[in-house]
Amino acid sequence: MSEATRIIAIANQKGGVGKTTTAINLAAALSEQGHAVLLVDLDPQGNASTGLGIEPGARSLTTFDLLLERTPLEDVALKTSVAKLFVCPANADLSSADMELLANEKRSVLLRDALRSSSADLYDYILIDCPPSLSLLTINALVAADSVLVPLQAEFFALEGLSQLMLTVREVRQTANPTLRIEGVVLTMYDKRNNLSQLVENDARQTLGELVFATIIPRNVRVSEAPSFAVPVLEYDTSSKGSEAYRALANEILGRHRQQMRKSA
């Protein structure tokens, strides 16, 4: 795989915190900037696939086949309505993957190996939308990834689940993926009229410092409407607050990556 391809796992074992929404819209914002992006749907619920307009009937080959049937990436990846944005779709088949993975010697490195194929270097960014658990599927994502991006919903107890995720990241670093970085933590569904949102933000910035992105994703009804029109909010309502926020997040990530490149050059 090309050195330039960056793989970002979008993970948080809590459900409903904005993983899929962030995966879809960050992917769209990166492609809007001219990058070729692949979104790997790693959740049996298949929400990222649906949100990008892949009908259930069009999912004859899925991430399950990529992981467990050695189906090549180029056979599984599908075009979306967004230029330069592709998706490896998922469906309920993936819910049996955990059992099958358990029986497989290479259980935690299958996604990494699948993404080391030559067609992965067609993409500048590969985003992985993780399921809401720290299951073997999420472990596969963390092993395959260069970094992990954590959406944090601005609500009570938001930080509690984070330590468990960080422990898992540390374990993965000690074993299969020593160079796994934390891309950052992004506050989602932020409501600035709500004191709790601000409290969670202060708490997160105090505890996690620089890891918390300056960009905050506001609660925005256009963001939640977009999936029912099977497009990212950037296409559904391009100048909405939600679209602007995801563009800002993409810019922040691209800026950090340019800095890292300069440092390592």
Ligand code: ADP
């Ligand atoms: P996860 O993938 O972590 O389970 P989702 O991305 O599916 O979370 O988001 C959970 C719900 O919250 C969805 O109904 C989604 O449309 C909604 N949602 C996510 N982000 C926002 C936002 N910024 N504003 C409004 N609704 C949002």
Ligand code: MG
């Ligand atoms: Mg999801």
